[in-house]
Amino acid sequence: MTVLTTHTPATTTATETETGLVCPVRGRTAPQAASPSAPQVRPPAPAPAAGFTERYLLDPSVNADPYGYLNSLRDHDPVYWSAMHRAWLVTGHAQLMHCLRDPAVSAERVRPLMDAVPEGAREDAERAFAILSRWMVFNDAPQHRRLRQVFQEQFAARAIGRYRAFVERATRAMLARRAVPGRIGDLVADIARPLPALVFARWLGVPQAHGPSFWYWNARVGDLVLGAAQEEREYRTSLQSLVNLDDYLADLVRQRRADPKDDLISAVLAGGQIGSSVSEEEFVGMLTQMAFAGGETTSNLIVNTVLALLEHPDELAAVRDDPQLVSMAVEEAMRFDGPSKMSIRTAARDFDLDGRSVRAEDRLFLVTAAANRDPARFPDPDLFSVRRGSASHLGFGFGAHFCIGAALARLVTGAVVDVLVREYPGLELLPEQHAWQPSLLNRALTALPVRY
Numbered sequence: 001m002t003v004l005t006t007h008t009p010a011t012t013t014a015t016e017t018e019t020g021l022v023c024p025v026r027g028r029t030a031p032q033a034a035s036p037s038a039p040q041v042r043p044p045a046p047a048p049a050a051g052f053t054e055r056y057l058l059d060p061s062v063n064a065d066p067y068g069y070l071n072s073l074r075d076h077d078p079v080y081w082s083a084m085h086r087a088w089l090v091t092g093h094a095q096l097m098h099c100l101r102d103p104a105v106s107a108e109r110v111r112p113l114m115d116a117v118p119e120g121a122r123e124d125a126e127r128a129f130a131i132l133s134r135w136m137v138f139n140d141a142p143q144h145r146r147l148r149q150v151f152q153e154q155f156a157a158r159a160i161g162r163y164r165a166f167v168e169r170a171t172r173a174m175l176a177r178r179a180v181p182g183r184i185g186d187l188v189a190d191i192a193r194p195l196p197a198l199v200f201a202r203w204l205g206v207p208q209a210h211g212p213s214f215w216y217w218n219a220r221v222g223d224l225v226l227g228a229a230q231e232e233r234e235y236r237t238s239l240q241s242l243v244n245l246d247d248y249l250a251d252l253v254r255q256r257r258a259d260p261k262d263d264l265i266s267a268v269l270a271g272g273q274i275g276s277s278v279s280e281e282e283f284v285g286m287l288t289q290m291a292f293a294g295g296e297t298t299s300n301l302i303v304n305t306v307l308a309l310l311e312h313p314d315e316l317a318a319v320r321d322d323p324q325l326v327s328m329a330v331e332e333a334m335r336f337d338g339p340s341k342m343s344i345r346t347a348a349r350d351f352d353l354d355g356r357s358v359r360a361e362d363r364l365f366l367v368t369a370a371a372n373r374d375p376a377r378f379p380d381p382d383l384f385s386v387r388r389g390s391a392s393h394l395g396f397g398f399g400a401h402f403c404i405g406a407a408l409a410r411l412v413t414g415a416v417v418d419v420l421v422r423e424y425p426g427l428e429l430l431p432e433q434h435a436w437q438p439s440l441l442n443r444a445l446t447a448l449p450v451r452y
Helices: 060-064 067-076 093-101 110-116 119-132 143-155 157-178 187-192 194-204 208-225 232-258 264-270 280-311 313-321 323-337 406-423
Strands: 079-082 087-090 184-186 343-347 351-353 356-358 363-366 449-451
Touching (some): 093 351, 110 119, 119 232, 119 280, 143 157, 143 264, 143 280, 157 187, 157 194, 184 187, 194 264, 194 280, 208 232, 232 264, 232 280, 264 280, 280 313, 280 323, 313 323, 323 406
Antiparallel strands (some): 184 449
């Protein structure tokens, strides 16, 4: 059994290497040397549009406000070969939808992660990467479908609805303790980060006393998956943390077999598929992915939704007048300024995309932040409107890899927004410059100073 120790949960500031990005989580990126297979020569691109100049996606001004540049990039060429990023930047809605449907576009990312591990840490890596190979997010069909179907029923909106009362109670209790009306605070630290952590731990069945170690391991797994680990020592810590997380969840699964509770693990075990269509080892591996990936996306969605409402007073007033608009406000925030800017895929074989020849092993940056503001799909795309009435954004992905935790993220975010708009009439932004985490993947504020 894994021995739990006490740690202070840490926020990962990851250096997202351009070989290992997979989930909308925290981090930053530094340029990397091109891999031997990375193509350097491409068919001629369209002549640059007047005023268009390619920029590095982590240029501080682009990272702080990416939409102007992404709009110009999409208008210039929605399928653009970037020698700077050594990847295809897919920014058009139709083109990105094509990629999400096409089996030639692969989600498998374990091998590049393994290649990044320093030689001295390789001896510790074998089991850790076996765990990563069981993550749904790293698998294509039919393996992905087989793994996902085990969880499908428990992630449906109806099943997640069973947790609504708990989420609403937890939201009100945390706001009452941390967000006293009139007090100045930080919405990220006060609510947006701790609440999803609490909810996801309860949903998985992790006892509150184990939370510090559990979330510490998750943060270190983020260092590994997103490339923040640079030194051999950091890799060893991250690899061991993934193994610790897997051991802990395996223990929890054994406990739930003997003594079921009202949580996700018990519900899936009751379905009878673990040990038949999916092995227990695979089940535990998938739990490590869910533990790692879920809380951060929800945290950033909460912050970005509240920020969008506070920056658009007329829309905030509309939601206050009609709380039925809360769910629509969450969907519009997901489109307008969602928690994820892109996902990364690899070409499994040669194929054509919008007249471009994509080669096997090419990387594709699927820039959902740009596709969600494509005027060919969304009228007035740079306008934040809670009455837009369209949930066809790509903020949660699409198709086989549509975010399995979307219903829970919507539930938690909606609960926070509902309480804030109803019970905090004086909620306002403080006049401070917002700092966005440097990240290719994330759209995440480091803090959101407000007066409650």
